[in-house]
Amino acid sequence: MKKTLSLIILLIISIQVYAAPPKNFSTAKKEARKVFSDNRETLYCGCKYDKYNRVDLKSCGMNSKKKSKRAHRVEWEHIVPASSFGQHHKCWRVKLCTKNNGKKYKGRKCCEKIDKKFRRVEAELYNLWPSVGSVNQYRSNYRYTEFHPESISPKYFYQGCPIVKKKVINKTIRIEPRNEVKGIVARANLFMSHKYSIKLSKGQRRLFDSWSRRFPPTVREIKWSQKVSVIEGYSNPYISKYRKP
Numbered sequence: 001m002k003k004t005l006s007l008i009i010l011l012i013i014s015i016q017v018y019a020a021p022p023k024n025f026s027t028a029k030k031e032a033r034k035v036f037s038d039n040r041e042t043l044y045c046g047c048k049y050d051k052y053n054r055v056d057l058k059s060c061g062m063n064s065k066k067k068s069k070r071a072h073r074v075e076w077e078h079i080v081p082a083s084s085f086g087q088h089h090k091c092w093r094v095k096l097c098t099k100n101n102g103k104k105y106k107g108r109k110c111c112e113k114i115d116k117k118f119r120r121v122e123a124e125l126y127n128l129w130p131s132v133g134s135v136n137q138y139r140s141n142y143r144y145t146e147f148h149p150e151s152i153s154p155k156y157f158y159q160g161c162p163i164v165k166k167k168v169i170n171k172t173i174r175i176e177p178r179n180e181v182k183g184i185v186a187r188a189n190l191f192m193s194h195k196y197s198i199k200l201s202k203g204q205r206r207l208f209d210s211w212s213r214r215f216p217p218t219v220r221e222i223k224w225s226q227k228v229s230v231i232e233g234y235s236n237p238y239i240s241k242y243r244k245p
Contacts, residue, residue, distance in 0.1 A: 021120070031231055032128045043131050044181060049130065055074055079129060079192075080188060142175045145174035163177050186215070187236060190205075191238050
């Protein structure tokens with residue numbers, strides 16, 4: 001028993017010592033491609049894609065005749081949008097950066113340039129999943145919700161992808177992903193809120209707590225998180241608390 005415990009401790013220490021979390025979004029995307037290399041399937045639609053990031057729209061019932069270039073390529077989706085964590089950084093709100101022509105600017109480009117902490121959050125692998133480019137655009141940064149089942153049908157799906165975007169009572173736009181990924185979405189949000197102090201409204205936290213309970217991690221999600229933990233040097237407690245396969 002003592003020998004087993006010692007081995008576990010050594011393993012944890014070795015992971016922490018040799019882990020090299022990506023320092024920026026560009027590096028994170030390269031790492032994410034490796035992590036998903038043995039299971040290339042997009043998050044929201046379940047589309048297959050190849051090693052060149054070309055999406056097979058027919059594999060998930062999407063409109064394969066769509067002319068948009070973004071519909072045929074994989075992009076890396078921040079489940080918690082950059083705007084959600086960016087607003088916690090001054091560079092997102094205040095024009096701290098200056099272009100060559102002297103014009104000042106703020107927002108994501110500025111934060112990527114001058115804010116090391118922002119770059120680290122932007123590169124968080126537990127928040128990155130592959131998405132069809134056009135769906136990434138469609139999803140935008142709208143908050144997640146769960147519509148009444150009777151109010152939605154396949155006719156609301158985006159080009160055949162089971163993701164629904166609608167206006168709610170106060171005319172704000174909300175979005176609902178398919179059941180198969182609600183747990184993934186929930187655990188990413190809960191983790192990001194916990195690790196980086198990103199604020200969640202009471203309603204959003206209740207929703208994500210509910211989704212995480214109702215849709216526990218699949219074998220795929222657990223194996224994915226194990227790969228990420230080796231790179232990052234830490235686990236997502238909202239996933240690791242479940243029994244490993």
